Amino acid sequence: MATRDLILHLGQDLFRTRGFNAFSYYDLADALKVRPAAIHYHFPSKDDLARAIIEQERETFHAFAVKTDRLPDQRQRLRRFVHMFAEHAEAHRLCLLGASGADYASFGAGVHREIQRMATDILAWLERTLQEGRKAGRLAFEGTAHARALMVATNMAASLHLARILGTQEFKRVSQQLLSDLTARPTP
Amino acid sequence: MATRDLILHLGQDLFRTRGFNAFSYYDLADALKVRPAAIHYHFPSKDDLARAIIEQERETFHAFAVKTDRLPDQRQRLRRFVHMFAEHAEAHRLCLLGASGADYASFGAGVHREIQRMATDILAWLERTLQEGRKAGRLAFEGTAHARALMVATNMAASLHLARILGTQEFKRVSQQLLSDLTARPTP
DNA sequence: GTCTATAGTACGATAGAC
DNA sequence: GTCTATCGTACTATAGAC
Structure with a gap:
């Protein structure tokens, strides 16, 4: 049963570093010392693999959110969020939002739904964090928290492209x- | 000689809508009613095609910059820049920064250099426009114009992913x- | 100078062995 | 339940016809 998780982990890395259409079942099989068809047992079609990768990422983000929400300071929560992306930048990985957005046309409706859920999950967390932070006087920004969440998410996603x-x-x-823009400054 | 331009135009569109690894010489040939090998005459390898597509985009952006710089108001220049992206959003296209950033690992050193030039061209134009706009009192933002150019570019690039x-x-x-964030407000 | 026929390889997926 | 042998297809690229 560990095989499935190994495939998912490696698949997610290749998805992020190369793009979904730039890695094959052979690449996965080769690294795991099995035949390509062994991957098909766990993930019959490549869409099944994509779906599982996104699903797993949603779970990972959920765990991140639960853990991070324990921090009382919303500025610190945002810093944790940014730090997650920083690790990807160093490893020349994209976030799954950027990676799956780029290969979006390759996927079927099932994968699209999963990607949409992932996007709304991340944006909802950002929106809530920004809203709470502004209310608490720790964060400052113009406009709605929803619009600001979009700004933050797009800054992070595409800066991984630029980092490459x-x-x-x-x-x-x-x-x-x-972080500087969002941090509330004591009005003089 | 029109064939080469047709290939470039169609290739750029497929690059943006599907991703570089998700379209083939056959796709280009099929649409142009020739054999796949005819494409190879104009662009021997797929890297040659990528390079030419990016090169063409640099020329297109240069023409945009020359034309747009005639406008006296930097806010209007920025609006034109945003409008360029809006058209891509409607057509479910990515910008070439986002598209080539995603497929970056698929390209050789020659294409990488070309992508780097494109990125620096766009960022330099943004930086100069922002700098001039702030100096003229029409635009307002915190930090350096360079950092702000990065913010604007990443907002635009990844919002095309989100639009999809x-x-x-x-x-x-x-x-x-x-645009609201960057527009200078008369201090009360 | 422009294109076609064709090679050689790598892909995703199925059918069936263990 | 897990994996391998193998198929049919589609890919990029070369060699050579017009």
């Missing part, structure tokens, strides 16, 4: 500016 | 918030 193209320092510039 | 996943209205929310 121009280097990790570009990710750092974005994340620093982002 | 959750719908075009998400792109509109991002672009409205972005």
Whole structure:
């Protein structure tokens, strides 16, 4: 049963680093020392694999949210969120939002639904965190928390693309500016 | 000689809508009513095609910059920039920054250099526009114009991913918030 | 100079062995 | 229940016809 998890873990990494259409069942099988068809037993079609990868990521994010929400300071929660992306930037990985958004046309309706759920989960957490932070006077921003959540998510997602193209320092510039922008300053 | 341009135009569209690894020489040949090998005459390898697509986009952006820089108001220049992305959002296309960032690992060093040039071109234009706009008192933002250019570019790039996943209205929310954030308000 | 026929390989997926 | 042998297809690319 560990095989399934190994496939999922490796599949997610290849999805993020290469793109969904740039890795094959052979790549997975080769790394796991089995035949390609063994992967088909666990994930009959490639769409099944995609679906499971996104599903797993939703669970991972849920666990992150539960753990992070214990922090009393919303600024710190946001920093944790940014830190998650920083690790991807270093490893030249995309987030699954960026990766699956790029290969979106390759997937069927089932995978699309799963991706939509993932996107709304992440955006809802951001929106709530931003809203609470502003209410508590720790975060400051213009407009609705929903719009701001979209801004934060898109900053993070695409800065992983830029980190690949121009280097990790570009990710750092974005994340620093982002946290600085959102941090409430004592009005003089 | 029109064939080459047709290939480039169609190739760019497929690159953006499907991803570079999700379209083939056959797709191009089929649409152009020729054999796949005819494409190889114009672009021997797929990397040659990628390079030419990015090169063409750099020229397109240069033409956009020259034309747009004639506008005296930097806010209007930014609106034109955003409008460019809005058209892609409607057509479920990504920008080439997002598309090539996702498929980055598939390309050789030559294509990487071309993508880097494209990225720096776009960011340099944004930086200059933001800088000038702030100096003129029409735009307002915290931090360096360089950091802000990164924020704007990443907002635009990834909102095209989100537009695919959750719908075009998400792109509109991002672009409205972005322009609102940057527009200088008369200090009361 | 432009394109076609065709090779050689790698892909996702099925049918069936253990 | 787990995996292997194998099929049919689609890919990029080359060699050579017009």
